[in-house]
Amino acid sequence: MTQHHLANSELGSLDYDPAPESAQIAKLKGAYGLFIDGQFTDPTQHEQFASLNPATEETLVTVAHASAEDVDRAVASARKAYDTVWSKTTGARRAKYLFRIARIIQERSRELAVVETLDNGKPIRESRDVDIPLAAAHFFYYAGWADKLDHAGFGADPRPVGVCGQIIPWNFPLLMAAWKLAPALAAGNTCVLKPAETTPLSALILAEILQQAELPEGVVNIITGDGSTGSALVEHPGVDKIAFTGSTEVGRLIQQRVATTTKRLTLELGGNGANIVFDDAPVDEMIEGIIDGIFFNQGHVCCAGSRLLVQETIADEVLRRLVRRVEQLRVGDPMDKNTDVGAINSAAQLERIKELTAFGESEGATRYTSSCALPDKGYWFAPTVFADVTQSHRIAREEIFGPVLSVLTFRTPEEAVAKANNTNYGLACGVWSEKGSRTLWVAQRLRAGVVWANTYNRFDPTSPFGGVRESGFGREGGRHGLEAYLNV
Amino acid sequence: MVIPDASTMPAVESEAQLRALLAGLCGVDAVGAEARAAKLATRSIKRSTKRAALDLAISMVDLTALEGADSPGRIVSLCTKAMRPDPRDPRVPSVAAVCVYADLVAQARTVLGDSSVKVAAVATAFPSGRASLRVKLADVSDALDAGADEVDMVIDRGAFLSGRVGQVFDEIVAVKEVCGRAQLKVILETGELVTYDNVRRASWLAMLGGADFIKTSTGKVVVSATTPVALVMLEAVRDFAESTGHLVGVKVAGGIRNSKDAIHYLVLVNETAGSSWLTPDLFRFGASSLLNDLLMQRLKQQRGAYVRPDEFSGD
Numbered sequence: 001m002t003q004h005h006l007a008n009s010e011l012g013s014l015d016y017d018p019a020p021e022s023a024q025i026a027k028l029k030g031a032y033g034l035f036i037d038g039q040f041t042d043p044t045q046h047e048q049f050a051s052l053n054p055a056t057e058e059t060l061v062t063v064a065h066a067s068a069e070d071v072d073r074a075v076a077s078a079r080k081a082y083d084t085v086w087s088k089t090t091g092a093r094r095a096k097y098l099f100r101i102a103r104i105i106q107e108r109s110r111e112l113a114v115v116e117t118l119d120n121g122k123p124i125r126e127s128r129d130v131d132i133p134l135a136a137a138h139f140f141y142y143a144g145w146a147d148k149l150d151h152a153g154f155g156a157d158p159r160p161v162g163v164c165g166q167i168i169p170w171n172f173p174l175l176m177a178a179w180k181l182a183p184a185l186a187a188g189n190t191c192v193l194k195p196a197e198t199t200p201l202s203a204l205i206l207a208e209i210l211q212q213a214e215l216p217e218g219v220v221n222i223i224t225g226d227g228s229t230g231s232a233l234v235e236h237p238g239v240d241k242i243a244f245t246g247s248t249e250v251g252r253l254i255q256q257r258v259a260t261t262t263k264r265l266t267l268e269l270g271g272n273g274a275n276i277v278f279d280d281a282p283v284d285e286m287i288e289g290i291i292d293g294i295f296f297n298q299g300h301v302c303c304a305g306s307r308l309l310v311q312e313t314i315a316d317e318v319l320r321r322l323v324r325r326v327e328q329l330r331v332g333d334p335m336d337k338n339t340d341v342g343a344i345n346s347a348a349q350l351e352r353i354k355e356l357t358a359f360g361e362s363e364g365a366t367r368y369t370s371s372c373a374l375p376d377k378g379y380w381f382a383p384t385v386f387a388d389v390t391q392s393h394r395i396a397r398e399e400i401f402g403p404v405l406s407v408l409t410f411r412t413p414e415e416a417v418a419k420a421n422n423t424n425y426g427l428a429c430g431v432w433s434e435k436g437s438r439t440l441w442v443a444q445r446l447r448a449g450v451v452w453a454n455t456y457n458r459f460d461p462t463s464p465f466g467g468v469r470e471s472g473f474g475r476e477g478g479r480h481g482l483e484a485y486l487n488v
Numbered sequence: 489m490v491i492p493d494a495s496t497m498p499a500v501e502s503e504a505q506l507r508a509l510l511a512g513l514c515g516v517d518a519v520g521a522e523a524r525a526a527k528l529a530t531r532s533i534k535r536s537t538k539r540a541a542l543d544l545a546i547s548m549v550d551l552t553a554l555e556g557a558d559s560p561g562r563i564v565s566l567c568t569k570a571m572r573p574d575p576r577d578p579r580v581p582s583v584a585a586v587c588v589y590a591d592l593v594a595q596a597r598t599v600l601g602d603s604s605v606k607v608a609a610v611a612t613a614f615p616s617g618r619a620s621l622r623v624k625l626a627d628v629s630d631a632l633d634a635g636a637d638e639v640d641m642v643i644d645r646g647a648f649l650s651g652r653v654g655q656v657f658d659e660i661v662a663v664k665e666v667c668g669r670a671q672l673k674v675i676l677e678t679g680e681l682v683t684y685d686n687v688r689r690a691s692w693l694a695m696l697g698g699a700d701f702i703k704t705s706t707g708k709v710v711v712s713a714t715t716p717v718a719l720v721m722l723e724a725v726r727d728f729a730e731s732t733g734h735l736v737g738v739k740v741a742g743g744i745r746n747s748k749d750a751i752h753y754l755v756l757v758n759e760t761a762g763s764s765w766l767t768p769d770l771f772r773f774g775a776s777s778l779l780n781d782l783l784m785q786r787l788k789q790q791r792g793a794y795v796r797p798d799e800f801s802g803d
Contacts, residue, residue: 014540014541014754014755014758014763016531016532016533016534017533017535017536017537017538018534019533019534125530280514283514284514284516284520284521284524284723285517285521285524286517286520288520288524328759338531338532454517454519454520455517455519
């Protein structure tokens with residue numbers, strides 16, 4: 001329908017000079033092999049694929065494509081390490097390795113941040129201030145649990161599961177690797193980790209870090225590849241547990257494959273989070289929270305607050321402020337320290353975002369798109385807000401997984417809860433109100449794994465995270481996160 | 489919810505109406521406000537932006553001398569420096585104003601003459617504000633008679649905290665009336681108001697009373713300007729401008745000693761109130777030692793090496 005481009009607003013022009021982080025810090029090698037049995041090895045089929053920088057479409061490195069045979073080698077290595085070393089290693093010693101890994105991540109944090117931003121397209125400010133510190137924090141946190149499993153509430157001497165196959169997504173590559181590996185290793189499991197096809201690099205740097213930490217060979221194996229590699233890992237009979245973070249579609253397939261086996265499964269899938277705003281919300285912080293909820297990491301966040309439910313009495317005011325704030329977002333070179341919104345991770349994802357937003361317009365929603373200039377090369381999508389969205393619009397029903405916010409209105413708390421819950425997903429919601437009793441009333445009725453009050457997208461290793469319904473099952477983080485990796 | 493719906497300055501007709509208006513302002517979430525201020529501190533200001541920001545910051549300084557022991561000689565030195573902060577480089581802008589007690593206004597006026605540097609006087613029983621209205625108004629008149637261009641008044645925090653907002657409002661209106669065309673800066677002393685909700689309400693109260701500037705602090709209590717407080721005040725002037733069309737300035741004072749902090753404040757201004765506020769007419773730093781650090785950083789940008797503090801005069 002109507003497309004409003006805001007004229008250059010009166011806001012935001014101290015005209016910051018570019019402040020780019022140096023790409024040299026990444027110290028990338030030309031090609032990376034598969035990390036199996038503590039060594040980088042060539043793939044048996046000698047197949048390679050390129051990992052691109054989504055902000056420039058340039059090839060960063062080539063990585064190995066793991067075949068079913070390579071998966072087999074990796075699982076065998078993990079099994080051997082489990083049987084001969086790791087299952088006999090005391091909790092205190094496992095903790096020692098986890099602390100080491102955490103400290104080396106901190107020491108190499110600048111390099112990791114640069115690698116993450118080059119490979120993923122997210123702003124360096126986010127990889128530097130969020131992804132990498134949180135990844136280290138997860139290792140530190142679970143290092144503390146490794147020798148205290150008796151006291152984790154699962155009975156005396158809980159046993160590990162065995163060999164874990166872990167498949168992680170491209171939106172927070174290193175952080176998701178940490179979420180998977182840290183609790184698994186603390187609990188005494190060995191792992192085969194498969195990073196996403198478009199973002200394998202930070203996991204490969206992590207492999208170097210594991211070598212540096214002298215983690216016994218085979219305890220963690222990292223194999224790169226596409227869906228076929230993941231599929232081979234899921235189907236491998238030597239794997240005791242599959243942990244998957246990714247789309248609901250793939251999660252459903254994995255669950256079907258695992259259904260006839262004894263494999264354990266945890267799934268952290270999609271979401272379509274609702275940010276519920278009442279008329280007594282702290283407005284300025286709420287606007288920041290909405291912005292952070294949907295434009296953090298270009299909206300490539302499974303728990304993104306992609307639906308804004310705003311009380312009708314303040315809807316116009318909120319929309320006006322929101323659009324003004326969107327216009328202020330600095331979109332562009334992810335390596336620039338002042339960039340707020342970076343590149344879309346892949347051409348395929350960009351295509352999907354474009355397709356769904358086109359539905360938004362054709363179905364009659366009012367579109368506000370930032371007038372920011374977009375770079376010529378690379379995958380970019382300008383931050384967008386749709387107003388006048390209803391429950392039946394596709395943009396309100398499907399997970400867009402991009403920098404696109406749908407704004408809906410409600411009149412009563414009951415209506416807000418009904419609309420927030422009217423989705424197949426159930427990962428995260430936000431409630432904004434200065435009235436504590438109302439916040440609690442709403443939170444109790446939301447079908448979501450996480451409910452944030454007067455904030456959004458806050459993560460901490462001590463807090464469990466995970467979904468209900470089509471957002472998956474199992475928890476990551478906190479004491480609860482151990483359960484997925486213990487035979488309890 | 490957020491701002492009174494009025495296209496001009498809302499007329500305040502009763503204390504009850506004023507109280508309702510202030511109570512109707514939305515709250516501030518402390519965690520969120522502090523996180524926002526901290527996030528903006530990560531902006532990386534380099535090269536030409538940094539050079540421009542340093543000069544802009546210099547032009548926004550209210551060079552301040554508010555010690556009981558200040559001598560007339562120090563005021564002369566201060567005013568000389570205010571007009572030409574770096575005697576070797578005429579491209580360095582003058583500061584915005586010198587800020588002194590009323591009894592030193594005449595001295596400052598004599599040195600500054602008709603230069604662009606304004607004389608600002610702290611008045612109304614600064615810094616505590618503990619005096620009768622009669623004494624406060626006399627204090628203001630003294631300063632104006634001696635040639636002050638700007639008056640920095642303090643609000644009665646005791647009255648504000650006990651809910652007597654009408655009294656605070658009336659005092660601001662009375663001082664504003666005495667000021668006439670002189671600029672009125674209203675010091676909220678946010679360190680004594682403590683909560684961000686109070687800062688927001690006091691900001692609106694001062695603006696409704698006719699403040700040309702709202703100012704954080706006297707610099708005489710333990711907590712002076714902080715970036716989250718500045719953020720809340722900048723949001724207030726932005727919202728007030730949208731609501732009434734009146735652009736009110738913000739002055740941060742106390743504890744801002746280095747260029748990095750000053751640039752951080754400019755980023756806050758830029759991304760909160762907007763670039764319209766990036767002028768000495770609408771944003772000021774109340775500081776004394778800050779100026780030398782700005783000058784040192786400025787020279788460092790030119791020379792590519794750090795310079796000694798003694799390159800610049802102490803006052």
